[in-house]
Amino acid sequence: AGYDAEDGYSRRPAMLGVKRRGYRIAIPDVCEFYGDTVAQEAWERSLAQIAALPGVTLARIPFAAFSDAAQLLYQGPWVAERRAALGDFFLENPQAIDPVVHQITAQSDNYDAVDAFNAQYRLADLRREAEDLLEGSDLMLVPTTTTFPTIAEVQADPVVRNSQLGYYTNFVNLMDMAALAIPGVWRRDGLPAGVTLIGPAGSDHLLA
Incomplete structure (x- = not known):
């Protein structure tokens, strides 16, 4: 909500202005729904x-730069950030951690500092590619999520299902962007559906 001097990561983003008309919106050239035609x-x-x-x-616009960045969240050394957040609790109380969370954070043992830096370089390249793709656009519009798995389907393969659900969102924080999800047209099977407006850091007012 604002700058926090006690938080080492807090900053004062330059807020973008608000437009009243003439929106130029980028959308993925091909959208992924994992077979969910509804x-x-x-x-x-x-x-x-x-x-x-x-x-x-x-x-x-091509969407590969964004989807590739999204994969880094769970299939790269950023899982070590989640492991660091758990601290000694991860080792001392493994039985108290949700099994899926434990499974994901345990992957941090597969990465070292070199992997972390290489992943940062890769992300920097993807961010630059994304900036070029969005040049001339006020914002990007994507589906909020891809499909609606059942609880049983999520429990059977939680990592894959959650990655699918985050296809259009997992890159946002990594690429230092802002996003606002809003209701869209209802699905014909009665389930809700949404769209997400995405812009650079500081575009919160513009998106709203």
Whole structure:
């Protein structure tokens, strides 16, 4: 909500201005729904409503830079950050940790400092590529999530299912971006669906 002098990571982002009209919106050229055609259809109907708004122009861009960055969150050395946050508790009270969380954070033993720096270099390249892709756009619009797995499906393969659910969100923090999820057109099976507005750090007011 604001700058915190007691937090070493806190900063004062330069807030972007607010636009009143003429939104240039980037959207993925190909969207991933993992076979959920109902989710895809809801996205396309939401997109059609947004495209019909006065002054809105859409530009399709490749999405690989964003999806590649999203994979780094669970399939890279950033799991060590979660391990660090647990501290000694991870070793002293493993039985008290959710098994899925323990499984993910335990992967930190597979990485060293060289891996961490190489991953940071990779992320920096992906961020630069993303900046180039979004040049000339006010914001990016994506589905909020890909599909609706059942609780049983998540329990059977939690890491894969959560990665799928975060396909359109897991890159946001890594790329230092802001995001605002809002309701979209309801799915035809009665389940809700949403869209997410994404912009650079400091774009919170613009997105709202």
